[in-house]
Amino acid sequence: MTAPGLRVLIVEDNLALRSQLAGLLEAQGHRVDFAADGRTGLALALADPPDVMVLDLGLPGLEGLRVCERLRLEADRHVPVLMLTARDAVEDKVRGFEAGADDYLVKPFAGAELLARCLALARRHRVGEPVRLRVGGLAIDRRTHAVTRDGQPVELPNIPYQLLLALAEAWPRTLTRSELVQKVWGEEAPQSDPLRSHLYVLRQALDRPFPTPMLRTVHGVGFKLEPDA
CATH class of the missing domain: 1.10.10.10 (Winged helix-like DNA-binding domain superfamily/Winged helix DNA-binding domain)
Structure with missing residues (x-):
C-alpha cells in the first residue's frame, strides 16, 4: 500500500457493513468518513470532497443514483464513485454509469477487490484534480x-x-x-x-x-x- 492513505467516504445505511468496510480500509492505512443516508453523504462529499466515495444505491433520504447525479452537477472537482449494491442486472449497472458512477461492485464482494478498486479509481482520476x-x-x-x-x-x-x-x-x-x-x-x-x-x-x-x-x-x-x- 502506498502512503499516504486515501480518504474514503462510505455512504451506506447498513451499520454492520459500514463497520466491516471501516475495519477493512483503516487496516490498510486509509481514513474513513461515514454517512447513513443519501442527503448527508452528498452534503459531506460537496463540503470536503473525498478521494473516493463508496456509495450504496438503496439509501434513505436520497437514493444512490440521485446522489451520484447531484454530485456530478454540483461538485467543483471529480470525486471517483464506486457504487456498492446488490443489484447485479446489466440494466442496473448501465443506470449507475449513466448517473456518473466510475465503477460498480456487486454485493457480496471480497474485501481485497474493494480495496483494489478504490486505489485504481484514485489513480485513474488523479485525486484532487480540478473538474x-x-x-x-x-x-x-x-x-x-x-x-x-x-x-x-x-x-x-x-x-x-x-x-x-x-x-x-x-x-x-x-x-x-x-x-x-x-x-x-x-x-x-x-x-x-x-x-x-x-x-x-x-x-x-x-x-x-x-x-x-x-x-x-x-x-x-x-x-x-x-x-x-
Whole structure:
C-alpha cells in the first residue's frame, strides 16, 4: 500500500457493513468518513470532497443514483464513485454509469477487490484534480459532461463521451483498443467489437466540423488525441 492513505467516504445505511468496510480500509492505512443516508453523504462529499466515495444505491433520504447525479452537477472537482449494491442486472449497472458512477461492485464482494478498486479509481482520476480538463482546444467538464472544442459545443452520447474522457486523461499517451474497452466497459464488455460504432460517432462530433482531426489512429497500437492548439 502506498502512503499516504486515501480518504474514503462510505455512504451506506447498513451499520454492520459500514463497520466491516471501516475495519477493512483503516487496516490498510486509509481514513474513513461515514454517512447513513443519501442527503448527508452528498452534503459531506460537496463540503470536503473525498478521494473516493463508496456509495450504496438503496439509501434513505436520497437514493444512490440521485446522489451520484447531484454530485456530478454540483461538485467543483471529480470525486471517483464506486457504487456498492446488490443489484447485479446489466440494466442496473448501465443506470449507475449513466448517473456518473466510475465503477460498480456487486454485493457480496471480497474485501481485497474493494480495496483494489478504490486505489485504481484514485489513480485513474488523479485525486484532487480540478473538474475541467483541457487538451489543446478541447475542454471537458467532468462535472456536467459538457465538451467544447475551440469554444464550440460538442454533443456526445454517453459511451463516446467516456471514450473521449479516457483519451483526454491519458494524453499524450496512446491507448490500445483493449485499454479503451477496459476503461469504458470494465469486465462487462460486449462480445462483438464494441468500439467501432462509438468511435465513428466520436469522430463525427469531435472532428467533422473542424479543419484538423484530433482523434488519431496509431496503426498497430491504438488511438490518441492530437491537440490542434
